[in-house]
Amino acid sequence: MGQLEIDxxxxxxxxxxWRAGLxxxxxxxxxxxxxxxxxxxxxxxxxxxxxxxxxxxxxHGDKSMSTTRAGKTxxxxxxxxxxxxxxxxxxxxxxxxxxLEGKDLPxxxxxxxxxxxTCHASEQEQHAxxxxxxxxxxxxPLAPHCVNCHGNxxxxxxxxxRSAVTPMKVPFVxxxxxxxxTPVSRNRTIAQDNILENYSESIHGEALLxxxxxxxxTCATCHTPHLILPHTDPASSINRRNIAATCTKCxxxxxxxxxxxxxxxxxxxxxxxxxxCVDCHQPHKIRNVFYTQGMADADCLHCHADEKLRxxxxxxxxxxxxxxxxxxxxxxxxxxxxxxxxxxxRVRPCETLTRGVDCTSCHEEVGxxxxxxxxxxxxxxxxxxxPTCKECHGTHAVLGKLDPQSPSFPTNVPGLCxxxxxxxxxxxxxxxxxxxxxxxxYTESIHGNGLLKAGLTVTATxxxxxxxxxxxxxxxxxxxxxxxxxxxMCGRCHHGIEEQFENSIHAKRISGSAKELPVCNDCHTAHAxxxxxxxxxxxxxxxxxxxxxxxxxxxxxxxxHGKVSRLGYTKTAKCYDCHGAHDVLxxxxxxxxxxxxxxxxxxxKCHAGATRRFAGYLTHATHHDPQKxxxxxxxxxxxxxxxxxxxxxxxxxxxxxxxxxxxxxxELRAAEEKAAxxxxxxxxxxxxxx
Amino acid sequence: xxxxxxxxxxxxxRARMPNGGVKERQFIRFTRLQRILHICMIxxxxxxxxxxxxxxxxxxxxxxxxxxxxGGFESAGYIHRSAAVVMFGVFFTHLVDLYQLKKREYGxxxxxxxxxxxxxxxxxxxAEFVATLKWFVGQGERxxxxxxxxxxxxxxxxxxxxxxxxxxxxxxxxFPVFFTxxxxxxxxxxxxxxxxDEALLATGFIFTVHFFNTHLRPEKFPMDITVFxxxxxxxxxxxxxxxEYEALVASGKLEERMEEAYPAIVTRTIRAFAxxxxxxxxxxxxxxxxxxxxxxx
Numbered sequence: 001m002g003q004l005e006i007d008x009x010x011x012x013x014x015x016x017x018w019r020a021g022l023x024x025x026x027x028x029x030x031x032x033x034x035x036x037x038x039x040x041x042x043x044x045x046x047x048x049x050x051x052x053x054x055x056x057x058x059x060h061g062d063k064s065m066s067t068t069r070a071g072k073t074x075x076x077x078x079x080x081x082x083x084x085x086x087x088x089x090x091x092x093x094x095x096x097x098x099x100l101e102g103k104d105l106p107x108x109x110x111x112x113x114x115x116x117x118t119c120h121a122s123e124q125e126q127h128a129x130x131x132x133x134x135x136x137x138x139x140x141p142l143a144p145h146c147v148n149c150h151g152n153x154x155x156x157x158x159x160x161x162r163s164a165v166t167p168m169k170v171p172f173v174x175x176x177x178x179x180x181x182t183p184v185s186r187n188r189t190i191a192q193d194n195i196l197e198n199y200s201e202s203i204h205g206e207a208l209l210x211x212x213x214x215x216x217x218t219c220a221t222c223h224t225p226h227l228i229l230p231h232t233d234p235a236s237s238i239n240r241r242n243i244a245a246t247c248t249k250c251x252x253x254x255x256x257x258x259x260x261x262x263x264x265x266x267x268x269x270x271x272x273x274x275x276x277c278v279d280c281h282q283p284h285k286i287r288n289v290f291y292t293q294g295m296a297d298a299d300c301l302h303c304h305a306d307e308k309l310r311x312x313x314x315x316x317x318x319x320x321x322x323x324x325x326x327x328x329x330x331x332x333x334x335x336x337x338x339x340x341x342x343x344x345x346r347v348r349p350c351e352t353l354t355r356g357v358d359c360t361s362c363h364e365e366v367g368x369x370x371x372x373x374x375x376x377x378x379x380x381x382x383x384x385x386x387p388t389c390k391e392c393h394g395t396h397a398v399l400g401k402l403d404p405q406s407p408s409f410p411t412n413v414p415g416l417c418x419x420x421x422x423x424x425x426x427x428x429x430x431x432x433x434x435x436x437x438x439x440x441x442y443t444e445s446i447h448g449n450g451l452l453k454a455g456l457t458v459t460a461t462x463x464x465x466x467x468x469x470x471x472x473x474x475x476x477x478x479x480x481x482x483x484x485x486x487x488x489m490c491g492r493c494h495h496g497i498e499e500q501f502e503n504s505i506h507a508k509r510i511s512g513s514a515k516e517l518p519v520c521n522d523c524h525t526a527h528a529x530x531x532x533x534x535x536x537x538x539x540x541x542x543x544x545x546x547x548x549x550x551x552x553x554x555x556x557x558x559x560x561h562g563k564v565s566r567l568g569y570t571k572t573a574k575c576y577d578c579h580g581a582h583d584v585l586x587x588x589x590x591x592x593x594x595x596x597x598x599x600x601x602x603x604x605k606c607h608a609g610a611t612r613r614f615a616g617y618l619t620h621a622t623h624h625d626p627q628k629x630x631x632x633x634x635x636x637x638x639x640x641x642x643x644x645x646x647x648x649x650x651x652x653x654x655x656x657x658x659x660x661x662x663x664x665x666x667e668l669r670a671a672e673e674k675a676a677x678x679x680x681x682x683x684x685x686x687x688x689x690x
Numbered sequence: 691x692x693x694x695x696x697x698x699x700x701x702x703x704r705a706r707m708p709n710g711g712v713k714e715r716q717f718i719r720f721t722r723l724q725r726i727l728h729i730c731m732i733x734x735x736x737x738x739x740x741x742x743x744x745x746x747x748x749x750x751x752x753x754x755x756x757x758x759x760x761g762g763f764e765s766a767g768y769i770h771r772s773a774a775v776v777m778f779g780v781f782f783t784h785l786v787d788l789y790q791l792k793k794r795e796y797g798x799x800x801x802x803x804x805x806x807x808x809x810x811x812x813x814x815x816x817a818e819f820v821a822t823l824k825w826f827v828g829q830g831e832r833x834x835x836x837x838x839x840x841x842x843x844x845x846x847x848x849x850x851x852x853x854x855x856x857x858x859x860x861x862x863x864x865f866p867v868f869f870t871x872x873x874x875x876x877x878x879x880x881x882x883x884x885x886x887d888e889a890l891l892a893t894g895f896i897f898t899v900h901f902f903n904t905h906l907r908p909e910k911f912p913m914d915i916t917v918f919x920x921x922x923x924x925x926x927x928x929x930x931x932x933x934e935y936e937a938l939v940a941s942g943k944l945e946e947r948m949e950e951a952y953p954a955i956v957t958r959t960i961r962a963f964a965x966x967x968x969x970x971x972x973x974x975x976x977x978x979x980x981x982x983x984x985x986x987x
Contacts, residue, residue, distance in 0.1 A: 560863075560882070563748035567757045571764070609867045616875020617866070623883055635880050639887035646891055650899035653841070656826040657907075664832075664909040 053083065053093035055105060083153040116146045126226035142177070142184050149173050159214075165225070167208060170218035171199055178219075191231075198284040222246055222283075238283070247277045297322075299349055300335040300342075324397040337362075359389045369469040372478075385426045392416055408468070411451055413461040414442055433473070441528035458493075465489055481526070486519040500582040505589075518548065532581075538570040545575045555620040578602055578619065714951040716921035717944075723787055725920045730780050731849075732967050737773035739893045739974055741766040746886045747981040774860055781853050806937065807837045809847075815840040836933040841903050852892045859885035894978060897971035905964070913968075918960040919952055 059065060060078040067074050083089055094101045099112040117124025127133045127146070135143030149165055156163040165173055175196035177184035184190075192198075199205040199219070207216035222238060229236035237246045303309060304320040311318050325331065336342045338357045342349040360367025370376040370389070378386035392407060399406035407416045418439040420427035428438070442448045442462070450459035465481055472479035480489045487507075491498025505511050506518055523544045524530075530537045542565060546553030556562040556575075564572040576584070578594060585592040593602045596612075603610035621629055623636035720728075744757040744766055760766040788802070796802040803810050817833075819840045824830035838846075859881040862869040866878050905914050916922045924944075928935045938944040952960075 557749070559879075560745070563745045564763045566748040567744060567754050567763055569757075569763045607867055611867075611870060613873075614867055614870035614875050616870070617878045618876050621876070621879045629879075631876070632879055632883060635883045636887065639884060639891075643887060643891040643894065647894055647899070650895055654899055654902050656823070657903075660826055660832070661908040665911065668909055 053078075053080070056093045056100075059106060078153050086153060086155050087157060088153075088155055114147075114152075120146075123226050126224075130226060130228040131230060132228055142188065144177065148176075165220075167214045167216070167218045168212070170220050171196060171205065171208070174219040192284055195284050202285055217250060221249070243277050297335050300339075303348075320396060328396060328398050329400045329403075330396075330398055357390075357395075366469050369467070373467075373469060373471045374473060375471055385420070385430065387420065408463075410457040410459070410461050411455065413463055414439060414448065414452065417462045435526055438527050441525075445527060445529040446531050447529060460493060464493075481521075483516070483519045486521060490520045497582050504580075504582060504584050505586050506584060510585075515548075522547075535568075535570045538574050539565060539568065541574050541576060552620050555622040558622045559619055561619060573606060573619075577605070715924075715948045716919075716951045717924050717927045718920055718947045718949050719916050719922050719927075720920040722920065723783070725918060727780050727784055727787075728917050729963075730776055734773040734776035734780065735892075735896070736967065736970050736974075737769050738777065739889070740970070741770040741773070742886070742889055743893070743974065743977070743981075746890065747977070747985070750977075750981050750985045752977055752981070771864060774857070774864075777853070778857065781849070781857075806934075809838055809843055811840065811843055811847075815843060834932040835930065836937075837931060845900050845904070848892070848895065852888065855888045856885055856892065859888075890978065893971075893974055897975045901968065901971060905968070913961060913964055915957065915960050915964055918964060919957065921949060921951060924948070 065076040401408040561572040587594040599615040623632040626633040821833040
């Protein structure tokens with residue numbers, strides 16, 4: 001608020017003397033007397049009678065005549081010669097200052113404001129309706145009056161080079177207020193910035209200011225001189241409905257040029273449905289790129305073609321390889337279009353640079369996406385790890401994503417993201433989620449194999465799922481990898497699957513469940529996606545389904561299918577072989593693969609000749625549930641009792657036997673030894689004979 | 691008595707051949723066919739147990755290893771079913787053999803089934819069982835067993851029971867589509883439980899109680915291989931089956947049941963095979979214990 005007050009005070013001072021004079025309560029007589037006394041007697045004494053207002057100039061012709069307003073000295077001098085040659089010269093002073101008619105001189109102050117509208121009624125009326133006029137009516141101290149633009153005593157015809165509003169001067173007249181740093185630009189809401197600067201660099205501005213083409217459009221050409229209205233006002237010359245008409249005042253045959261882009265017939269009839277001129281040719285920035293580019297590049301390369309050029313600050317090479325640029329996507333973009341703050345009038349045009357390249361001035365939509373992404377948000381916090389455009393796209397050698405050399409070409413994307421997201425790299429280190437070995441897993445996945453081994457450029461790569469510029473964590477509802485968005489995201493390629501899935505019991509719409517429902521990656525994983533006909537997938541699916549269907553998965557392992565699966569074989573039926581994969585439905589649903597009508601056919605996929613009765617086999621039976629499966633429960637425990645009973649009786653019988661058996665063994669051994677001893681004796685006796 | 695002396699080998703069971711003397715003669719307990727059937731039974735039973743238990747204990751790492759070792763679950767399945775066919779073959783061959791035995795030696799089923807060599811349990815078996823228990827606890831002498839002891843008869847009929855229970859349920863699981871034409875589908879669940887638990891009973895019983903009772907009793911340690919050679923030393927018959935021995939001596943038919951013993955190389959081979967079977971059996975028992983007690987879920 002304080003700043004505003006100071007600004008207003010400032011403005012008051014700059015205002016032309018006459019207007020402030022009208023406001024002033026009293027003109028000190030002393031000042032007038034002094035000015036008369038010290039003025040050249042001859043000049044005061046020689047009022048030319050053929051000059052209108054000679055009487056007034058007797059005083060106001062003195063260059064030193066001034067007054068003090070708000071502590072500052074303000075000249076009250078009127079250049080009689082200029083006034084005499086001005087458009088109003090023949091009217092005399094009282095032609096405008098009507099309240100001095102017949103008054104004695106020196107006159108009382110202040111004078112009544114001059115009413116230009118007395119003669120210029122239509123202009124006055126337009127001005128009153130304009131932004132400026134309404135601001136005056138509100139008492140806005142910054143609002144311009146006629147005199148602020150046109151001057152007072154030195155008004156010349158518009159085509160006269162001396163006129164304040166001759167086309168060459170218009171940008172500066174408007175620029176008095178509409179330029180960076182002025183009270184108006186700081187304190188009033190104006191959608192555009194750097195208006196004067198941009199205009200002066202635009203094709204219009206260059207034509208007017210550099211080439212002196214006085215027919216080149218100025219501010220007033222588009223905004224009109226007096227009826228200046230905001231672009232939101234339907235009556236405004238720069239409203240979307242009217243902008244075409246405004247531009248075609250000069251570009252009258254523009255439809256024929258734009259046939260490729262816009263159907264000419266619709267040009268003015270349905271301007272609202274077409275892009276307005278300013279949608280492509282931004283206001284104030286309109287450029288003729290083909291003309292300025294070579295010039296500007298040459299200026300830059302004057303220094304930057306030197307391979308030894310180094311930045312004084314840090315010794316970084318400032319060499320620009322023109323070959324890189326000319327083979328890049330930006331081959332037709334001039335240096336200054338990216339390094340937009342250069343000033344061609346300087347010896348070193350780049351000394352005015354204050355910031356790096358802002359790609360969003362052309363890539364606006366991409367820029368918006370980037371800003372909302374995790375990368376962009378980190379960059380907004382000046383995080384040193386945050387990647388900016390150039391980290392992925394490079395600088396001068398930027399290539400389109402269709403160029404195999406480009407880091408954003410599909411087969412190069414995993415490697416590009418891996419720079420930060422590979423395990424141990426800066427992004428992977430700060431990541432706290434559940435995904436690990438992202439790059440390694442992707443490379444081995446079906447997508448990674450398709451892209452990197454088979455070279456299928458249509459295969460999903462990092463950006464296919466995460467988007468290129470709007471990368472967000474899965475917890476963000478806006479993220480493409482948020483569970484709510486995953487089916488649609490995968491469905492961009494796997495459309496048929498998505499359709500099935502959206503009609504399955506796992507789709508929120510069908511189940512109406514408040515529980516968290518699985519989406520693609522819950523079964524297929526995010527990065528390690530495998531072929532579904534591979535053993536790994538078929539063996540893991542039970543655990544995947546079992547994460548939610550714990551009980552039913554457990555009982556599956558009590559039956560033949562499950563037991564064989566557990567041994568590591570894929571041939572027996574897995575969950576989805578019976579229930580369906582993406583089209584899984586409640587078994588009560590008539591469309592389910594397991595409904596009364598379909599179940600036999602489902603079994604027949606493996607068991608040729610299976611009947612409805614065959615399908616009565618309980619694939620999830622357990623003998624641990626006496627309520628649900630009493631016959632299994634009692635069979636099991638009956639068999640177990642038989643087993644235990646037999647083994648206990650047999651075991652006891654054996655244990656009781658053991659002591660006797662050992663006893664028998666000892667007796668037997670003793671008998672044997674005795675027999676052997678006897679035999680030995682007999683052999684000894686027999687031997688000598690033999 | 692002199693006759694018996696002549697028959698007895700000089701050094702009991704572990705007879706060394708006398709230098710250049712007559713070969714040892716042993717009592718024939720089993721026919722060639724019976725011995726072959728027992729070997730077939732061992733092979734098929736071990737195969738069935740190993741392949742079947744991989745499924746029953748699929749939750750152990752062991753089972754997965756074994757299943758892969760056997761060439762995968764399908765290969766294991768083929769082995770299991772082939773072994774089952776062999777088992778059925780053994781069973782029916784034995785029935786045919788019984789029929790011929792009846793024709794050849796007994797003349798009537800009655801003579802075969804109710805004679806002293808009958809496999810059917812008799813009142814005497816019960817008496818012997820009671821007497822045996824008394825002997826165990828030191829309340830009496832060891833009973834004078836006949837040709838078949840009660841525990842041998844129990845083992846024999848366990849096979850009948852097993853073939854009937856495991857075989858029939860196994861067939862339904864082998865041909866589920868056929869059997870569910872007239873049986874409800876859930877019968878397959880019941881059949882699975884019966885098949886696998888009865889099989890567990892069979893393996894558990896054979897590899898512990900039968901092994902001990904018949905082959906590993908301390909007095910016969912390390913092993914009784916009579917069922918493989920078909921022969922047993924006469925003094926062993928006299929000691930183990932006194933009633934049979936006496937009956938044979940009394941009837942004078944002992945001599946015609948005597949044969950020459952096998953050479954050492956044959957018995958060594960048989961012992962090696964038997965040790966292998968024992969090792970497999972004990973491994974299975976250990977695995978079952980581990981699976982039931984430590985890995986069960």
